[in-house]
Amino acid sequence: MDKIVIRGGRRLAGTVTASGSKNAALPVLVSALLADGPCTYDNVPDLRDIHSTVELLRHLGATADFAGNRVVVDPGGFCNPEAPYDLVRKMRASILVLGPILARLGRARVSLPGGCAIGARPINLHLKALARLGADIRLEHGYVTASCPRLKGADITFDIPTVGGTENLLMAAALAEGVTTLRNAAREPEIVALADALNAMGAHITGAGTATIEIQGVEALKAASQTIIADRIETGTYMVAAALTGGDVKIEGCRPDHLEAVIDKLRLTGTAVETGGDWMRVRGAPVPRGVDIKTQPYPGFPTDMQAQFMVLAAVASGSSVISETIFENRFIHVSELRRLGADIVVSGNTAVVKGQNRLSGAPVMATDLRASASLVLAGLVAEGTTEINRVYHLDRGYEDLEGKLAGLGADIRRVPAGG
Numbered sequence: 001m002d003k004i005v006i007r008g009g010r011r012l013a014g015t016v017t018a019s020g021s022k023n024a025a026l027p028v029l030v031s032a033l034l035a036d037g038p039c040t041y042d043n044v045p046d047l048r049d050i051h052s053t054v055e056l057l058r059h060l061g062a063t064a065d066f067a068g069n070r071v072v073v074d075p076g077g078f079c080n081p082e083a084p085y086d087l088v089r090k091m092r093a094s095i096l097v098l099g100p101i102l103a104r105l106g107r108a109r110v111s112l113p114g115g116c117a118i119g120a121r122p123i124n125l126h127l128k129a130l131a132r133l134g135a136d137i138r139l140e141h142g143y144v145t146a147s148c149p150r151l152k153g154a155d156i157t158f159d160i161p162t163v164g165g166t167e168n169l170l171m172a173a174a175l176a177e178g179v180t181t182l183r184n185a186a187r188e189p190e191i192v193a194l195a196d197a198l199n200a201m202g203a204h205i206t207g208a209g210t211a212t213i214e215i216q217g218v219e220a221l222k223a224a225s226q227t228i229i230a231d232r233i234e235t236g237t238y239m240v241a242a243a244l245t246g247g248d249v250k251i252e253g254c255r256p257d258h259l260e261a262v263i264d265k266l267r268l269t270g271t272a273v274e275t276g277g278d279w280m281r282v283r284g285a286p287v288p289r290g291v292d293i294k295t296q297p298y299p300g301f302p303t304d305m306q307a308q309f310m311v312l313a314a315v316a317s318g319s320s321v322i323s324e325t326i327f328e329n330r331f332i333h334v335s336e337l338r339r340l341g342a343d344i345v346v347s348g349n350t351a352v353v354k355g356q357n358r359l360s361g362a363p364v365m366a367t368d369l370r371a372s373a374s375l376v377l378a379g380l381v382a383e384g385t386t387e388i389n390r391v392y393h394l395d396r397g398y399e400d401l402e403g404k405l406a407g408l409g410a411d412i413r414r415v416p417a418g419g
């Protein structure tokens, strides 16, 4: 497998452009299954998870072409109700096809995704809500089987806000008979992006971005085009890279309005953040100050930025307390960061990080996307060489990570397998 090798100590400076959002693109591409003609999506990031989605759409019978940053999905041949284990195990987000397959074909058979490195990640809330729309749901042989000739609108309150659950329900309810109200819905920008894509296809969805979403079901949805929003987590990762290295980085094509919690925390570390409509300039302090973080559903501080902030805390002055409230096992990076010299003590869902004035490079690896990103960030400031293995995870979620960081002056290169 490829690895990434970084020689730390370079200050990052220059301009980088944000890519399209992975987590917005995944449900939006899947939503094409609901259309009655070909849908075109631009600004789609060239990532392993997007290729897996394209493969899944093709397996279901749709035509999907990915060229440049454009994906065209033609659901004309979509008739297969089954998403098999081999495809779902590659990417948990495959569960997002459950709602659209059921709404369109009246039955679906989708492999249960199982857990992943960061937690058990059940889908009970997706299933409970689909059952409220009238679906007959069964779990057998590792698969979810759902059937219902036509879903019926219902008033549904989620026990906790779930991003994937809200997305699955938006897509299922868009073609249901009558009105569906989702309460305690997730409010992430990716939910708004999906609602916008569905509304462009003729859906009637209001309230996306708030905790209560109303969906007036329609008989059919038409083909439409959509441009994928900027990736707020990729943007946040470059913000931390700038802050960590005492750098001066402008990020273009981004959405500062989706990153308010991250910007607020970064400013508390002494980092200067200037924002415009679609750009940001981030200037790091000579030594950042420690800051306490508690992950929360949007608009709170994102769990997907927790690992990256832990690296900042690891080299900051003073101590930081980092609490992870979304996933039960999202401190996988801690033991690897300790190998680089970080002083981190974990108790339950809380990590206490005592800032050090130096980290030292070493070979490391992680089993999760954001944990891997945090190791790259640590490598940027560690003395000597850091070698990140299992680059596979980074390729799932960061478009041209090493090219973008090298463009900002980092000493980083990818060594192909066997190289």
Ligand code: EPU
Pocket: 023, 024, 026, 093, 119, 120, 121, 122, 123, 124, 125, 126, 127, 160, 161, 162, 163, 164, 165, 186, 190, 303, 304, 326, 327, 328, 369, 370, 397
């Ligand atoms: N949950 C349940 N039951 C469910 C659904 C969720 O208990 O039926 C729990 C989860 O276990 C978790 C919490 O609810 O404790 C929130 O999970 P959510 O459903 O919101 O997460 P998700 O849809 O599986 C998406 C992102 C994640 C991101 C989370 C939280 C995608 C494809 N994935 O996951 O992104 O961390 O929301 O913001 O959109 C990443 O990009 O690295 C990543 C993991």
